Amino acid sequence: MMNARRCILLLAIASSLVLAGCAIHQPPFGADIMPESARAKIPGSWAGPHRSGEVVPGWIRNFGDPELNALVADAVERNPDLKAAAARVEASRAAVRVAASSLYPRIAMKGLGERQGQQLSGDLGRNINPPSFGGPGTEDSGGSGLDTSMDSSSQRWVYGLAAGAAWEADVWGRIRSKKAAARAESYALEADYEFARQSLAAAVARAYFTTIEAAQQEANAQETLDIYQEYSKLTDVRKQQGFASDFDVSQITSRNAAAEDALYAAQAARAQTIRAIEVVTSRYPAGKFDVRRSFPGQPRSVPVGLPAQILERRPDLIASERRFAAAFHRVNEARTARLPRFVLSATSGLGTADLDGVGALDALVWSFAGGVTQPIFFGGELKAAQDLRTAEQKAAAAAYVGHALRAFQEVEDALAGDYYLRKREGALGTVVSSSAESVRFSRQQLEQGQIDMFTVLRLAGENLAAKVQYTQIRASRLRERVNLYLSLGGDFEGTGAPK
Numbered sequence: 001m002m003n004a005r006r007c008i009l010l011l012a013i014a015s016s017l018v019l020a021g022c023a024i025h026q027p028p029f030g031a032d033i034m035p036e037s038a039r040a041k042i043p044g045s046w047a048g049p050h051r052s053g054e055v056v057p058g059w060i061r062n063f064g065d066p067e068l069n070a071l072v073a074d075a076v077e078r079n080p081d082l083k084a085a086a087a088r089v090e091a092s093r094a095a096v097r098v099a100a101s102s103l104y105p106r107i108a109m110k111g112l113g114e115r116q117g118q119q120l121s122g123d124l125g126r127n128i129n130p131p132s133f134g135g136p137g138t139e140d141s142g143g144s145g146l147d148t149s150m151d152s153s154s155q156r157w158v159y160g161l162a163a164g165a166a167w168e169a170d171v172w173g174r175i176r177s178k179k180a181a182a183r184a185e186s187y188a189l190e191a192d193y194e195f196a197r198q199s200l201a202a203a204v205a206r207a208y209f210t211t212i213e214a215a216q217q218e219a220n221a222q223e224t225l226d227i228y229q230e231y232s233k234l235t236d237v238r239k240q241q242g243f244a245s246d247f248d249v250s251q252i253t254s255r256n257a258a259a260e261d262a263l264y265a266a267q268a269a270r271a272q273t274i275r276a277i278e279v280v281t282s283r284y285p286a287g288k289f290d291v292r293r294s295f296p297g298q299p300r301s302v303p304v305g306l307p308a309q310i311l312e313r314r315p316d317l318i319a320s321e322r323r324f325a326a327a328f329h330r331v332n333e334a335r336t337a338r339l340p341r342f343v344l345s346a347t348s349g350l351g352t353a354d355l356d357g358v359g360a361l362d363a364l365v366w367s368f369a370g371g372v373t374q375p376i377f378f379g380g381e382l383k384a385a386q387d388l389r390t391a392e393q394k395a396a397a398a399a400y401v402g403h404a405l406r407a408f409q410e411v412e413d414a415l416a417g418d419y420y421l422r423k424r425e426g427a428l429g430t431v432v433s434s435s436a437e438s439v440r441f442s443r444q445q446l447e448q449g450q451i452d453m454f455t456v457l458r459l460a461g462e463n464l465a466a467k468v469q470y471t472q473i474r475a476s477r478l479r480e481r482v483n484l485y486l487s488l489g490g491d492f493e494g495t496g497a498p499k
Contacts, residue, residue, distance in 0.1 A: 295475070
């Protein structure tokens with residue numbers, strides 16, 4: 001009866017410990033992580049020219065280019081770096097389960113079969129235990145050693161089956177804080193994966209437009225080279241007729257060589273950008289991937305939402321926020337490690353000791369215990385660990401603020417860049433068309449003998465320079481639009497977090 005009452009008392013203590021377990025505090029998130037001085041400066045709208053409205057996902061379709069859509073999908077499917085990021089997410093989820101396992105009892109079972117023997121000499125029969133030599137470097141089987149014996153020698157079998165369980169009551173939330181930190185870190189890695197996925201799509205799109213730009217510059221250089229070669233032949237004929245000098249020939253030859261150099265440079269740039277696309281899509285970088293040579297249409301302006309919304313939408317900011325949360329929970333884990341620990345344990349076993357020639361003894365044993373451990377002196381280790389985690393939390397909060405400010409800057413830069421590139425594209429388009437007209441008129445005047453050939457070549461060079469700039473601006477505007485999409489945090493096709 002007394003034993004039963006004690007068991008009931010221990011169970012009551014365990015129940016009270018569970019009920020007394022305090023809930024862990026939740027960390028701030030989003031703008032609440034920032035100090036008030038920084039949070040108050042977040043404006044209600046973007047400073048740069050923008051279109052109002054909520055950010056709409058699926059931006060890759062806005063370019064209206066099925067070839068680009070397929071290329072991005074292929075890169076996301078095949079890219080090895082993205083596969084590595086997905087594997088890290090999978091590992092982090094396992095780490096959460098490892099951290100959570102300490103919330104539950106640990107139960108184990110053990111079977112034992114052991115042959116023991118001893119040979120004694122000296123003062124026998126005086127109830128003196130034989131000497132113990134400890135373990136020889138291997139795991140102790142768990143069987144009890146031979147006791148004081150009246151005989152000089154004996155041998156016996158010991159065998160049985162036992163089970164035990166132990167459980168720590170998470171009164172102060174130490175284990176739950178550890179689990180919450182692991183879960184927050186896992187969420188951060190999921191957000192890292194999503195940002196890597198979006199960044200990969202953006203990188204492919206930028207490389208795609210750069211490849212088209214190189215093809216356009218190649219066409220510009222080839223067109224100019226054709227003009228120079230045409231006039232080079234004409235200069236040779238005019239020299240034979242006595243109407244051109246060696247100086248004229250050297251001038252046209254120099255211009256012809258410069259146009260060839262521009263053509264080769266454009267061809268090399270195109271091959272290099274194609275190799276970049278081949279790498280991100282897990283192909284051998286041979287520079288032979290076929291990509292279109294004309295730009296897709298420029299997309300219309302897109303709604304950009306509010307500045308504060310990117311804190312909840314951009315995956316890299318979400319990852320930074322979750323790392324702050326992990327640091328927050330680790331502070332609580334370190335703090336509660338200095339408090340008492342309450343552990344309950346229970347064991348039970350059934351075994352037999354069979355002494356040769358004497359008889360066998362069967363035994364059923366059990367125990368139920370509760371214990372409290374209070375750290376007293378660890379040389380300052382526990383306090384230092386708490387200080388370490390507190391400093392890490394401060395660093396994570398500061399990193400989040402810096403990350404948010406850079407994100408705001410990226411959006412503002414992209415909005416301003418998109419606006420001015422659009423203006424420059426319009427101005428350079430006028431320059432290209434007007435200079436092309438000048439070249440056409442100058443050729444007519446050359447045929448009529450009103451101007452010399454070098455005036456035509458000068459105007460052709462000016463037209464080439466305008467075309468080169470115009471092509472650069474068109475490509476830059478497409479790339480800047482990709483940067484805007486990425487900085488806003490809208491996904492290119494929908495949610496892509498690993499399942």
